[in-house]
Amino acid sequence: MSLDLADATLAPSRTTERPDATPARERKTPVVAITAGVTIASLIAAWAISAHFRLLPALFLPSPVEVGRAFVMVARDGFVDATLWQHLGASLGRVFAALVGATLVAVPIGFAIGASRIGRGIFDPIIEFLRPIPPLAYLPLMIIWFGIGEPSKILIIAIAMLAPIVISTAAGVKSVDPDRVNAARSLGATRGQLLRHVVLPSTLPSILTGIRIALGAGWSTLVAAELVAASRGLGFMIQSAAQFLVTDVVLMGILVIAAVAFALEASLRWLERRLVPWAGRN
C-alpha cells in the first residue's frame, strides 16, 4: 500500500477554475526515470565487471552474457523438457486461474466486511488468520488435502491473493462518500440501486488496487506453489536448475520472473487508468 500513498501525493490535484490546466509535473525533467536508469545500468555494470574479472567463481556468479545465452538456449531448445515459453505459460496460467478464483471469493467477502458488522465479525478473523501465514507453511496441508495436481498449486497462489483483495475491497466499501449515497437516496434510489449505481462504482478503484497487489503477492508465491510435482513452470525451472547447479538458468529465471511481475503491474496500472480514470481526482 505504500506505493499507492506515494502515487496519491503525486496525483494531480483538482483545479478549481482551470479545468483544462495540465499538471506541472508533466513538463518537469523525469528525474526519477533518469535516476532509476542510472541505478540499473550501474548494477549491471558492477555485475559484468565482477563476472569478467572472476571475482567470484562462475558457478556463483555467471556473467550477463552467460545469462543472456541461457535465455536464448532455454527459449529455443528448452530446459527440463519444456521451453521458456511453456514454463512461462504454465506459471501464468496458474496465476490467472488463481486470480479469477480469488477475485470471485474475495470481492463478496470484502463487501460483507465493509458493509455489515456481522459480516465483519464472520470474515475478519479468517482473513487476519490467513494473511500472515507464509505459503510454504500451508503447502504440505494443501498437498495432503488436495493432492499433488494442479488444484493444490492454484489454491496456494489463490490463498495468497485472497487477503489483499478482501482488505482493499472492504476499505473501498467503507470509504464510499456518504454524501454520494445520500444524493442517490434523495433522488429516489432503492437499496439495490444504491448498491449497483453508487457503492459498486465507488468501490471499483479499490477492487482494482487490491487485484494489482494480489497479482504481485500471487506471483511471488510461484516458486513455493511449483515446489512439489510440477513438470512445468518458472518456479519449477529455477528449482531444477538449482539442483543441477546451472546458475545461469537460475539467474535468468529470476530475471524473467521480475520482468513478468513488472509487466503485470504496468498492465494493471494501465487498466486502472482506462477503467477508473476518476480515481484519485476527487
Place this chain on the structure above:
Amino acid sequence: MPHLAIETVTLRYDGGAPVLTNLSLDIRSGEFVVVVGRSGCGKTSLLNLAAGFLKPASGSVSVDGRKVEGPGADRAVVFQNDALFPWLSTAENVSFAARLAGVAPAERGAEAERLLEIVGLAGLGDRPIWQLSGGQRQRVGLARALAANPAFLLMDEPLGALDAMTRESMQDLLLNAWDRSGAGTLLITHGVEEALYLATRIVVMAPAPGRVIRRLDVDFGRRRLAGESARSIKASPEFVAAREDLLDSIFEREAA
C-alpha cells in the same frame, strides 16, 4: 400547494446533548427560505432532517401532512461538496433520477441537455465530471436536483467552497432556477449578504442548543428578478441596514 412542515423538533445524536431544540419551520412552494447562523448552530442538521437523512428525537417532519420517513425525490438536495458521481458523464449525472426511474437513454439525454442549458453548461454533457471546475460542478449538482422536478429544493452551503466571483454569478443562477421551478427552497449559508440577496424569508439560528432566534421577510431577490442590478441592490441603504441588523442578531448572543 406543497408544504414542508418541521414542527417542534428536537434532535440529538446518540442520546447526547440536543443539537436542535423545539424548532419549527415551514417551507411552501414559491418560498426561498435561507437559514443563517454561526457554525455549530445545527443548520446542516436542520437540512438533513428536512431531507429525511436524519430522524428527530421528538416533533415531526411532514410534507402535506404526511410524515417524512426518509429521503425522497420530492425533496432534492444540493450538497456543499457537490457529491456528483465521477464515473458518469456530466449529462448522465444530471439525468441520474431518470436513470433510477428507468427512463430510456435517448429521453434522458434530451432532458439532460435541456437542464444543462438552464444552468449555463450547454454542450458540456459529454465531459467527465473531474474535468469541470468547482463552479461548473455545483451547476451540475443543481441541474441534477432540478431534473428530479422536486417540490422542494434543499441546498447545504452549495456556494461555500467557491471563490467570490463565481459565487456572485451562481447566486443569480440560484435565483433564476428557483423562480423558474417554483420549488419551495431551503438554503443553508453562513453568508449574510447571500442570505439577504436570495431569500424571501431569513431564519437566524443560534448554537448550543440549535434554535431559531429570529425570522424576517425580505424582498431583495424579487427586486433582482424584476430587473434591478445586483450591485445597485447590494449598495442600497436598505440592504446595508438589513445586513448590519442581521449581523447584530447573529453575534449579539456572543457579546452578551
